Amino acid sequence: MTHPTSSDHIDNVLHETRVIQPPADFAAQAQVTREEYDRRYRQSLDDPDTFWAEVAGELTWMTPWEQVLDWQEPHARWFVGGQTNIAYNALDRQVERGLGGKRAFVWEGEDGEVRTFTYAELLREVKQAANAMLALGVQTGDRVTLYLPLVPEAAIAMLACARIGAVHSVVFGGFSVSALSDRMNDAASKLLITADAGLRRGGLVNLKANADEAAGKTPTLEHMLVVNRAGSNPPMQPGRDVWWHEALAAASDEHEAMPLDSEHPLFVLYTSGSTGKPKGVLHTTGGYMVGTYLTTDTVFDLKDDDVFWCTADVGWVTGHSYSVYGPLLNGATVMLYEGAPNHPDWGRFWAIVQKHRVTILYTAPTAIRALMRQGDAIPAQYDLSSLRLLGSVGEPINPEAWMWYARVIGGDRCPVIDTWWQTETGSIMLTTLPGAHPAKPGSAGLPMYGIEPAIMTRAGEELGPNDGGLLVIKRPWPSMLRTVYGDDERYRKTYWGEIPHVYFAGDGARRDADGYITVMGRVDDVLNVSGHRLGTMEIESALVAHPSVAEAAVVGRPDDIKGECVVAFVLPQGEQTVDPAALRAYVTREIGALARPDAIYIADALPKTRSGKIMRRFLRQIAAGRAIEGDTSTLEDPGVLDRLAETPAV
Ligand code: WT7
Secondary structure, three states: OOOOOOOOOHHHHHHOOOOEOHHHHHHHHHHOOOHHHHHHHHHHHHOHHHHHHHHHHHOOOOOOOOEEEEEEEEEEEEOOOOEEEHHHHHHHHHHHHHHHHHHHHHHOOOOOOOEEEEEHHHHHHHHHHHHHHHHOOOOOOEEEEEEOOHHHHHHHHHHHHHHHEEEEEEOOOOOOHHHHHHHHHHOOOEEEEEEEEEEEEEEEEEEHHHHHHOOOOOOOOOOEEEEEEOOOOOOOOOOOOOEHHHHHHHHOOOOOOOOEEEOOEEEEEOOOOOOOOOEEEEHHHHHHHHHHHHHHHOOOOOOOOOOEEEEEOOOOOOHHHHHHHHHHHHEEEEEEEEEOOOOOOOOOHHHHHHOOOOOEEEEOOHHHHHHHHOHHHHHOOOOOOOEEEEEEEEOOOHHHHHHHHHHHHHOOOOEEEEEOOOOOOOOOOOEOOOOOEEEEOOOOEOOOOOOOOEEEEOOOOEEEOOEEEEEEEEEOOOOOOEEEEOOOOHHHHHHHHOOOOOEEEEEEEEEOOOOOOOEEEEEEOOOEEEEEEEEEHHHHHHHHHHOOOOEEEEEEEOOOOOOEEEEEEEEEOOOOOOHHOOOOOOOOOOOHHHOOOHHHHEOOOOEHHHHOOOOHHHHHHHHHHOOOEEEEEEEOHHHHHHHHHHHHOO
């Protein structure tokens, strides 16, 4: 970053001013030019029905829709009356267009094992998995929870659910027993698909043991399908547990994808909000299909021979939309990698790129920063010449990491795109198109087709260029969430009730004179740790559930690698002593390792207003080691801050 000394200093610190033009070679072959983007974007807003009908019309529908959009704020129905099947479009359609022999998945295990599936092979396994689920009594509309490592079976299970109209709920394999059972109970899942264990940094993660414990707390659960990933021989409960490979071997490989209403629920994915209870974000079939199909093709400038690698786990929405549905709907070859980026060493990502000739890499700023910290010598040992496009997602990317990514990994030859979106939006909302738009490091960029963003005040006044405010979307789009599973009131309030008549994203942002939107981060009580969402209330609930803790407040602290890390302030219960190691282990067990506090302050009081509200603003300043700023006069006991500032973190 440059540090100008002129009077517009403040303005310039806030505004990274570099503009990076698309590399000429890339631009020359790109699908979309600037003019094309302008034309289609205009059309998508002026005549959305025609625009979306054209996109949806490129896919196969068993029954055509009668109406493109039925909008009864805050409820949207897209492609009304249409029937389709997303798994059919992802697989059968590709085989029918002659792509049966093309590689759909290239999977590499952490131990180096490689498994490849052509579209025809993948289709066959998905059909068998669909039949195996039907044989276990799963019916259209039932919920199926997946708790798996990143193995091909995770994607196969998702597609098999979609094929029969069962609603999948993928729970990240790093989540705890309680997180898993809470999510299964909320969705009333009938079937759990898990594995004996996952491989992580050379060790085993015993998923089946967690699954057994969670199953004991989930009355609706009837069966467990268990993938044998690690040969670890877990106990199997007769009558309840079935081996995946045995169930598939016994199943027919003939199955016709079920025609489903466009608004048939496709999946639920839990994400953190500003209350203690995660939200089950519900996506439906037709709109999500159209959104992921369009964005994968357009944003990533997809070509027939691309090898597309999105490094996210399928436990997150990025894995749903850009490791499974979006690329398969486009007939692309997808790279999947099971393990950690630093196993056996920090060259692993680059070894995968080199070995499998990856052309498009889509990863998170936290990974880029961690890789950057290892120095340029490691990537220099690998042939990264296959790469042609780099993407970033999950949190704001700092300009330094952006430049490193472009120079060291992209060899100054690959455009870098920063994509802003959310679990709720289903697909990419803001980005630059790699051959059409210059990039401004640190700024996500421009709206995708059909997306009409604005920056507003809480009162709903639209702000002008460079004014910081709240990011909203002014009209519905096909891949938007339809509701919060089982809690439509929360859906209304959280997304369409904060600011009248617009979708409220929960992020602060500003837009420059060129229309580029820079997302600054969450404005609610949601943390973003390594690109993953965590609610401060969720962590606080876990902390106060520990017998040694009377009260807790959690805030985020800026972190060089993770973006943000978890800092907890706890008040001991009575005369008890708080053991920080035990507390960290407890949070890990209650939620997962992601939520483990990096720092814990054991305090005798928290800064509260006279009405009892904790003033987190001050806690954030203390956590960051900054001087206290702002009005402390509303505090019940201003002395608390001085005492806290002298308390060492443990
Ligand atoms: C939140 C959504 C959607 C993919 C993964 C995260 C933050 C995401 C960016 C970006 C700045 C970003 C926002 C958003 N975020 N991408 N490119 N620039 N911030 O999905 O877990 O639903 O989190 O991640 O704060 O609201 P998610």
